[in-house]
Amino acid sequence: MISHARPLITWTDKGLFCEAGGFYIDPHRAVDLAIVTHAHSDHARRGSKKYICASSGVELLKTRLGSKIDARGVLYGEVFDLGDVKVSLHSAGHILGSAQVRVQKGSEVWVASGDYKRDRDPSCDPFEKVACDTFITEATFGTPKFVWEKDLEHGRMIYEWWMENAKRGYNSMLFGYSLGKAQRILAELHPFAQKPVVIHKTIKDLTECYRRDGRKLAATTDLEEEISFLGNDETLSGELILTPPSVLKEGWSGKIGKYRTAFASGWMVGSGQGFKRGGYDHGFVMSDHADWNDLNLTIKETGAKKVYVQHRDGVLIRHLRTQGIEAYAIDELEHSRYEIQSGMNLVLI
Ligand SMILES: [Zn+2]
Numbered sequence: 248m249i250s251h252a253r254p255l256i257t258w259t260d261k262g263l264f265c266e267a268g269g270f271y272i273d274p275h276r277a278v279d280l281a282i283v284t285h286a287h288s289d290h291a292r293r294g295s296k297k298y299i300c301a302s303s304g305v306e307l308l309k310t311r312l313g314s315k316i317d318a319r320g321v322l323y324g325e326v327f328d329l330g331d332v333k334v335s336l337h338s339a340g341h342i343l344g345s346a347q348v349r350v351q352k353g354s355e356v357w358v359a360s361g362d363y364k365r366d367r368d369p370s371c372d373p374f375e376k377v378a379c380d381t382f383i384t385e386a387t388f389g390t391p392k393f394v395w396e397k398d399l400e401h402g403r404m405i406y407e408w409w410m411e412n413a414k415r416g417y418n419s420m421l422f423g424y425s426l427g428k429a430q431r432i433l434a435e436l437h438p439f440a441q442k443p444v445v446i447h448k449t450i451k452d453l454t455e456c457y458r459r460d461g462r463k464l465a466a467t468t469d470l471e472e473e474i475s476f477l478g479n480d481e482t483l484s485g486e487l488i489l490t491p492p493s494v495l496k497e498g499w500s501g502k503i504g505k506y507r508t509a510f511a512s513g514w515m516v517g518s519g520q521g522f523k524r525g526g527y528d529h530g531f532v533m534s535d536h537a538d539w540n541d542l543n544l545t546i547k548e549t550g551a552k553k554v555y556v557q558h559r560d561g562v563l564i565r566h567l568r569t570q571g572i573e574a575y576a577i578d579e580l581e582h583s584r585y586e587i588q589s590g591m592n593l594v595l596i
């Protein structure tokens with residue numbers, strides 16, 4: 248039976264909106280109530296009156312948006328009422344405090360995934376499978392060429408690269424995003440590192456949030472401080488420097504001395520070409536997002552009959568349709584379009 252009722256979550260000019268609950272999910276603009284899946288800047292934006300996020304993400308959100316924001320933390324799995332709906336947050340395995348948002352009205356369940364991954368990551372809770380009728384999924388790596396080996400010993404591989412460079416008098420400059428990737432690298436290195444990892448100032452406060460949450464990270468020391476200890480003719484040597492690539496524009500690369508570079512990202516996949524294109528000496532395929540196989544596995548495991556895809560949607564949507572799953576791009580959740588879609592379904596049945 249096809250109903251022409253409004254979808255539980257719609258796509259608006261401010262982002263995903265649940266009218267029955269009176270909240271937005273990761274709104275693009277300031278709203279009254281924002282449920283934020285995680286603290287990355289494309290999901291967490293300033294200006295909303297109230298925020299709700301996973302408890303383990305509150306500090307990161309405040310570090311990013313300001314300590315005065317009104318942010319309420321809820322535990323993973325804790326069910327709370329908003330308007331006519333029941334809401335709960337479930338671990339997305341993406342970064343510390345990342346959450347999928349489960350919304351239930353009557354017997355109908357929707358889940359908005361936010362960013363997620365299934366790989367082992369010692370810096371955050373693992374991904375939780377959540378059953379639903381309708382799944383709104385990210386698809387950053389939503390084409391079949393993005394498939395990588397799972398659960399590699401990233402810590403050992405990075406440590407060995409660091410030691411190899413150090414033996415030859417080079418520093419190891421490892422580039423990665425300052426929230427999530429940097430702390431995951433520190434957590435992966437924790438069992439291996441024999442000396443502190445030198446970190447850029449943009450990584451410091453976020454890293455402390457992880458430590459306060461009890462995550463075991465490799466010891467760190469500040470890049471600016473290490474450089475300030477150097478004599479006039481001295482440079483750093485044999486260090487692992489964890490930093491965003493912008494450090495090379497900061498005018499002190501002369502003080503860093505000789506170095507080799509590497510980037511840690513899912514974009515590094517594909518016979519070494521990813522890192523060579525970016526001009527790096529080395530690449531670590533280490534993603535914060537699900538690869539093609541895990542996107543498909545996750546969608547299947549939700550049992551969802553309808554799937555809406557955010558980012559890089561075309562190939563995945565076509566693939567899901569061949570699997571008998573009703574799949575659409577996210578903008579099909581605009582209210583006017585959804586009406587037409589329901590009409591089409593009626594014709595199809
Ligand atoms: Zn993210």
Ligand SMILES: [Zn+2]
Nearest residue numbers: 287289290362
């Ligand atoms: Zn994102």
